[in-house]
Amino acid sequence: MSRRLDQLLANLGYCSRREARAWIDDGRVEVAGRVADDPGEKTAPGLVRVDGEPLDRPDGLLLLLHKPTGLVCSHDGREGPSVYGLLPPRWQRRNPPVTTIGRLDKDTSGLLLLTDRSELVHRLTSPKHKVPKIYRATLDADLPPGLGELFAGGTLVLRGETEPCAPADLRVLGPREAELTLTEGRYHQVRRMFASQGCEVLTLHRVRFGPLELGALAPGAWRELPLDTFG
Ligand code: URA
Numbered sequence: 001m002s003r004r005l006d007q008l009l010a011n012l013g014y015c016s017r018r019e020a021r022a023w024i025d026d027g028r029v030e031v032a033g034r035v036a037d038d039p040g041e042k043t044a045p046g047l048v049r050v051d052g053e054p055l056d057r058p059d060g061l062l063l064l065l066h067k068p069t070g071l072v073c074s075h076d077g078r079e080g081p082s083v084y085g086l087l088p089p090r091w092q093r094r095n096p097p098v099t100t101i102g103r104l105d106k107d108t109s110g111l112l113l114l115t116d117r118s119e120l121v122h123r124l125t126s127p128k129h130k131v132p133k134i135y136r137a138t139l140d141a142d143l144p145p146g147l148g149e150l151f152a153g154g155t156l157v158l159r160g161e162t163e164p165c166a167p168a169d170l171r172v173l174g175p176r177e178a179e180l181t182l183t184e185g186r187y188h189q190v191r192r193m194f195a196s197q198g199c200e201v202l203t204l205h206r207v208r209f210g211p212l213e214l215g216a217l218a219p220g221a222w223r224e225l226p227l228d229t230f231g
Helices: 005-011 017-025 118-125 148-151 190-193
Strands: 029-031 049-052 062-067 108-115 133-139 169-174 177-182 200-207 222-224
Touching: 005 017, 005 029, 005 049, 017 029, 017 049, 108 118, 108 133, 133 190, 177 190, 190 200
Parallel strands: 108 200
Antiparallel strands: 029 049, 062 108, 062 222, 133 177, 133 200, 169 177
């Protein structure tokens, strides 16, 4: 799809539209092998070079991040340091913005996906698609008997809600440690499910999202995924 040159550069986070005019006047921008002179020229992103380099990820981004604890999944700076600060500055300035696919709490670590493709956000967060997400939790008390059956039963109604939670799979790892597989993503869902049965979650880490795992990725690090990872 062809777009105005100045808009293209601004949307991909290179510079403002006003600055794009200066970049073009300085001869830094080429279209189809010739130096561009018109910020309003309509062009396909694949034909553009800036400082001799092709445009950065013009079709979009999909990232897998190992979220450390202590960062929020919010664009609102008033909520504190965010996961977006881990990304290269140019990606932080893209429009549409790079956003998280669902959220992890500030105190939760683990696998977090980010993208600037809104259709991916909708597809992967919609409960209709039932993408399984696995969380590992440590608890302040022993797991009560019958918890696996309760979570699997699809009857647990959380405080303040009317719809029961979808069936969730509990895998007990120890007296105070378990993995829980959810196919939906309600607010603080894992913490609230355990709290409803008298267990406070002490640590929470997402180990898996659909077919994806963190592998050897260190906390705070990310890797790029192909845009067609989910088909
Ligand atoms: N459930 C929670 O309680 N917190 C998270 O961060 C994710 C799922």
